[in-house]
Structure formats: C-alpha cells, structure tokens
Amino acid sequence: MGMRHVRRKVAVVGAGMTKFVRRAQETAKELSYEATKMALDYCDLGLDQVDCVVHGTAPDSFDGVHMKGEYLADGSGAWRKPYTRCYVGGGTGVFAPIHGWYHVASGLFDVCLVVCEEKMSSCQPHPQGAFLTIFDHTTERPLGPNLLWIFAMEMNRYMHTYGLKKEDIARVSVKNKRNAADHPCSLLGDADITLEDVLNSEVLAWPVQRLDVSPVTDGAVALVLAAEHVARRICDKPVWIEGVGWNLDTTYWTNRDLCYPRYVENAARMAYDMAGITEPRKQIHIAEPYDPFDYKELHHLEGLLLFDRGKAPEATALGITQRDGDLPVCPSGGLLGVGNPIAAAGAMKVAELFWQLRGEAGARQVPGQPRHGVAQAWGDLMQVGTVLVMGV
Amino acid sequence: MAILEKVDKMHQAVAWQGDIPITSRYTAGIAGEKFFRALKDEGRFLGTRCDTCDLVYVPATMFCERCFAQLDEWVDVPSTGHLFTFTVLFRDLDDQALEVPRVLAYVKLDGCDGGLVHYLGEIDDTELYIGLEVEAVFKDPANREGSILDVKYFRPVVD
Amino acid sequence: MTAKIESFPGVYLKESDFRDKKVLFTEWNPNAQYAWDAGVAIGRYLRELKEGRLTGVRCNKCHRTVIPPRNFCEWCFRPMDEWVTLPDTGTVNTFSLCYVTWDMQYLTEPEIPAVIDIDGTRPAVGIMHMLGEVDPEAVAIGMKVQAVWKAPEEREGSILDIKYFRPV
Numbered sequence: 244m245g246m247r248h249v250r251r252k253v254a255v256v257g258a259g260m261t262k263f264v265r266r267a268q269e270t271a272k273e274l275s276y277e278a279t280k281m282a283l284d285y286c287d288l289g290l291d292q293v294d295c296v297v298h299g300t301a302p303d304s305f306d307g308v309h310m311k312g313e314y315l316a317d318g319s320g321a322w323r324k325p326y327t328r329c330y331v332g333g334g335t336g337v338f339a340p341i342h343g344w345y346h347v348a349s350g351l352f353d354v355c356l357v358v359c360e361e362k363m364s365s366c367q368p369h370p371q372g373a374f375l376t377i378f379d380h381t382t383e384r385p386l387g388p389n390l391l392w393i394f395a396m397e398m399n400r401y402m403h404t405y406g407l408k409k410e411d412i413a414r415v416s417v418k419n420k421r422n423a424a425d426h427p428c429s430l431l432g433d434a435d436i437t438l439e440d441v442l443n444s445e446v447l448a449w450p451v452q453r454l455d456v457s458p459v460t461d462g463a464v465a466l467v468l469a470a471e472h473v474a475r476r477i478c479d480k481p482v483w484i485e486g487v488g489w490n491l492d493t494t495y496w497t498n499r500d501l502c503y504p505r506y507v508e509n510a511a512r513m514a515y516d517m518a519g520i521t522e523p524r525k526q527i528h529i530a531e532p533y534d535p536f537d538y539k540e541l542h543h544l545e546g547l548l549l550f551d552r553g554k555a556p557e558a559t560a561l562g563i564t565q566r567d568g569d570l571p572v573c574p575s576g577g578l579l580g581v582g583n584p585i586a587a588a589g590a591m592k593v594a595e596l597f598w599q600l601r602g603e604a605g606a607r608q609v610p611g612q613p614r615h616g617v618a619q620a621w622g623d624l625m626q627v628g629t630v631l632v633m634g635v
Numbered sequence: 636m637a638i639l640e641k642v643d644k645m646h647q648a649v650a651w652q653g654d655i656p657i658t659s660r661y662t663a664g665i666a667g668e669k670f671f672r673a674l675k676d677e678g679r680f681l682g683t684r685c686d687t688c689d690l691v692y693v694p695a696t697m698f699c700e701r702c703f704a705q706l707d708e709w710v711d712v713p714s715t716g717h718l719f720t721f722t723v724l725f726r727d728l729d730d731q732a733l734e735v736p737r738v739l740a741y742v743k744l745d746g747c748d749g750g751l752v753h754y755l756g757e758i759d760d761t762e763l764y765i766g767l768e769v770e771a772v773f774k775d776p777a778n779r780e781g782s783i784l785d786v787k788y789f790r791p792v793v794d
Numbered sequence: 795m796t797a798k799i800e801s802f803p804g805v806y807l808k809e810s811d812f813r814d815k816k817v818l819f820t821e822w823n824p825n826a827q828y829a830w831d832a833g834v835a836i837g838r839y840l841r842e843l844k845e846g847r848l849t850g851v852r853c854n855k856c857h858r859t860v861i862p863p864r865n866f867c868e869w870c871f872r873p874m875d876e877w878v879t880l881p882d883t884g885t886v887n888t889f890s891l892c893y894v895t896w897d898m899q900y901l902t903e904p905e906i907p908a909v910i911d912i913d914g915t916r917p918a919v920g921i922m923h924m925l926g927e928v929d930p931e932a933v934a935i936g937m938k939v940q941a942v943w944k945a946p947e948e949r950e951g952s953i954l955d956i957k958y959f960r961p962v
Contacts, residue, residue: 262802268805397888
C-alpha cells in the first residue's frame, strides 16, 4: 500500500495516566490535566515545546458537555495550539495515537501530545442512556434494548460456532483481573480471583455474567509523541510507532458475521504491512487487544491473526497468554482489570506497551526483553478496529 | 432499475420520535470544591494564582492553562468588579417572551484576571454601560448551596 | 515508568458521597428529544410493517438481498435495485437471556432478544427482535421461528407491529 515508504519515524517518548476510578471527583478538565502533566514531566517537556495536541474523547453525552473536546482542550495542553479531536467510540484510545502519529510523520509537527479522557460517571442514571444510541432509533430502540444484549448475542454466536463453554472464556477474566492486581491505577485488580468466582457471578444477560464485563469508569491517559530527531535527543529509549491501521465495518450489525471481527483483521494487516511484520505470531512479543468483555479478547486475538479462528480459548487454557507465556496478552490487566473509561482505555494499552518495551512495567513486566508489541482497540457502533504496532 | 424514489405524499414522510434519556451530574472538581465551598460557607470568591504567568484565575482552577503549572496558591478576590459586557434577554430557551427582560453580564472582578457570568439586579433606574461598577449580592447563608446561584445577582455600586 | 512513579492521581468518590452531599455537584437534564426522519427506505419498511409484511432490498450487482432495507448498497455504493417482500419466518442466528433492564433493574423473567436471519435473504442476514411464547431454556441457535403480528387495527407502522417471534 506504499506506507512502508513513510520515512519520518515517530516515537512515544512519555506517558501518564490517572487512576481509573468508578466516580472521580476531578472534573473532566482536571482529569485530562493530571494525565497530561504526568506525561510531560516524564520527558521534561514544557507546554511551549509541544507543537500540537490530539484529543480523543467519546460521546459528549457521557461527560454531559457538548463540544467536549474543545472544553477539555486547556486541560490537554492545547491553549493556543493546533488541536484535533477524534472519536471512534472505544477505538479512540488507539485511534488518537494514530492521529498523533501522522501529525508528526507528515513533517508538519515535531512534538504532539495525545490525550484521551472519559468521565462516564456524569451520565445519570446510567451511561447506558447514552450507549443505547448504538441501536437504531427506529428499528431497534423501540424494543427497549439493553447494551448488554449486543455483546451477549455476539458472545453466544462465538461460543456456538466453536463449541466453547463458559470456562473457556472466563479464564480471560481471571488472567486479566489477576494481572491488574499489579497495576497501580486499576479498579478491579484481584490477585486471588478464581474461575469459580467468575462462573458463579450473577447472570446479567446470558451468557454474559457480571465478572465477564468491565465497568463504567472515569480516567485519562496521555502520551507524548516525537519525531526521530527530537526523540533521540530527549529519550533514552524511544518506543517507535512501526505500524498503524484502522478499519470500519457496516453498522448493520445484524447483517455481519458476529463470530469474527473482519474489521480488526483489516486494520491489523494494514499495521503489520507498514511495520514489515510478516509473521505476527513470531514477531509480536506482547499483545494488548481490547477486552471490555472476556470473550472480546479472544475475538480480537483471532482478528489480529495471532491465533487461528476459534483457537484463542485453547491457547488461554494452555497458559500461552499469561505474562510468562509464549505470547503475553494484556499484561496490564486490560479493561477487565484496570477499567474502561471508553476513550482512555485503549490509550492505557498503548501506555502499557510503552512501559513494557522499555522494561519499566515493574511487577507487570513481561520477561525476556520484548521488542515488538501490538495494541488494538474497538468500539464505535461495534464495528471499528484500530491497531498500533510499536517496537524498540 | 435502481430505487431512487422520493416520498410524494406528505403522510408518507415519517419521523420516529424518541429521546436520549440522560441527566448529567457534574462534580465541582478539585478546585471547584474549594471555590464553591467558600462561596457557600463564607460568601466570598477565591482565585488561584500562577506566579510564572502572573495571573489570578477566577473561577479558581487547578492548573494554569498557559504554562501548565499546578496552582496551589489561593487568594481572596473582591466581590466587586465592572461590566465587561452584557446583553438584554427578551425570550427564554423555548423562544417564549419573558415577562420581564433580564440582563445577563460578564462581570470582570477586581484583583484578578477572570470574572463571572451572571444576571444583573436592582437596575431599574440605571443606565447600563460597559465599565459600570457592580458588586455581588449573596443569598442568605441558610439558603446557599455551593452553587453559582448562591450569588443572587450583581448590582450597580451606589456611591 | 510505573515502577518509578510513586502515586497516580485520581480521587475516588462513592455514591453515598453524592447522596449525603459530601461533595458539591450540580445536575442538569438536557431534555434531548428527537424526531428522526425515517427516510425513504425505512419509511417504506414501516409502511409495509403496518400491512403485516417484512421488506428487504436487492442489489443486482453483488446479488445480495438484505434486510433492513436501505436506499443504496453499502458494498457496491450504488442505489439498490428492487424492493423484495420477504417471508415473516427465519432462523435464530444468536440470542441472549437478559435479566436486567438498561438502567440495571432486575427482572424475574428474562427478556429474549435475538438476531433472526430472515428467510429469503441472501446471504442470510437478519434483524434484531424478541422471542416469545418459548421456554428460555429451550431457545437454541438454529431454531426456526415465525413472526407474531399485532392485529391489523393495532398496527402503527413500527417494528413493534411484530409482537415477537415464536418457534414454528
């Protein structure tokens, strides 16, 4: 596709985040500020050295502020700077860094701040009031739907197609919540959680049970992206963005094959192609796929071409995706363990790869000096795939 | 033959009605908590000061938007100021005529670089102009809630 | 980095902090009401539903017959060629048994949403609707179902003109 010819390299040189909490006292502006300040302090940069800002934040109706991006701009360091807001639902956390990437790769800017924020707790009585817009207003919403329906039906189809049992899927929740016990910002980390805990949790919308789902969360994540000549000067070990990919499928979700995310595969191929990755199973050392539900990690691992269709559950059962396994998946603890502030969750995964590839993930560190990782996010009306390949 | 028909009878033009059922709950925030508590409990305004930029923000903010410093210095701000700009409102949000027109103003408070948007009151015999000196009128302490409405309105300063 | 940073910001509030007014907050109802134009394709879909019929469309380029109907083929990016009246029967593609409402109130009897692939579509595609007159334990992917319609005088030109689908 010609993207291999992009010559200007871009690296992530700093990252910051707030704790992911159920209800933050901070306003949305303050959440953005806390994450952004941490990211800037990390690489000793001042606002005057930032050329532009890309902001990723999900529906205005969550925070309840119309034109939310502009409202949050000052908290994201964008005062009197070129500023872009982008949004593809949950896919935003990886989509915003992609936008930041081409701001720098194009040669137009040298240093770009990427800030992702969500304050879902403002949406009362429940953020589902806003989420329900995922269903068509005329042909679906009159049925009185619940957001859980759409995931439960996708999960059911996936289980049915490959003959899976709940245990095969629940193992992902156990792995991620245990991993998250080592993440200082996590909401639901639990070092002692067992498979029985997940299987015995209350059924919300069969086959989805309470511990299969990540919760409503508030939080913000910020990243500093820099062009090569700046990155090499200010950062001892820049983490390069080697490939980007994004893809959108139809919103006629009832017309789609629900057991395979083709849009994730398309985005992954775009990113792998650009990164020169021809054998992802060998060349990718860490994967952070989007896991708002436990079955989605499996779904997305297959879409990322890291396992054959229907085979990701088996790999999980064999321990391949544990932190010390052959292909660690969600060593951060993922959304299931750390939390799910819609636009910021994917950015948390990008930040995780930044720390992992630099050997700075502390208790979460994947052994063996990993060199390449893939982060993937998903969302919008259930049909976007966004992928980033990073490496050192 | 492709479908490119238009609706030709009015009754065929259907609109499906519905709503997005949410109420928004906004925390005052870290800085806002302190600002609005001072308003509620003490009937006064607070600002935060950025030394580097030599600015005092009102309403108080947690950070300076220009240099990105965290602001820890809180200062008292007078409840007097002047009309920076104003408008006279004749209709409400639903485009219904107001019985009595209302005046909305941006009051630049003294001693800081910010101000407040609020209504003006006690202005029946006043000629309004940009620069007019005004002062805040607060509700009784018992009726204050930690809201911007703890200020009833701004009124012209009478010498 | 996380090994080097000592603490992360973020002040955690409980629901009781709001109830007991330990923190200051304001509330606002945007009162967002809408009148969404059905458009040409769904406008006709709704009119046909009032007559007790399910309608799809066909693209003669990619040869798909799909439901819900749309004015243009999103694969070929050209107008759809024909309206197609479809049978009101189909196959359960997937389903869920839901015990909670959208604002998290609990139900004793589950609601059963399903994606039902409608007969006559090609490749098989479907719509979302509810299943009824069926024991939740007996629902299975692959089950054949049929629409149960409201009486003609009760129909309004809505997806709810079909009450639910029940096993054949």
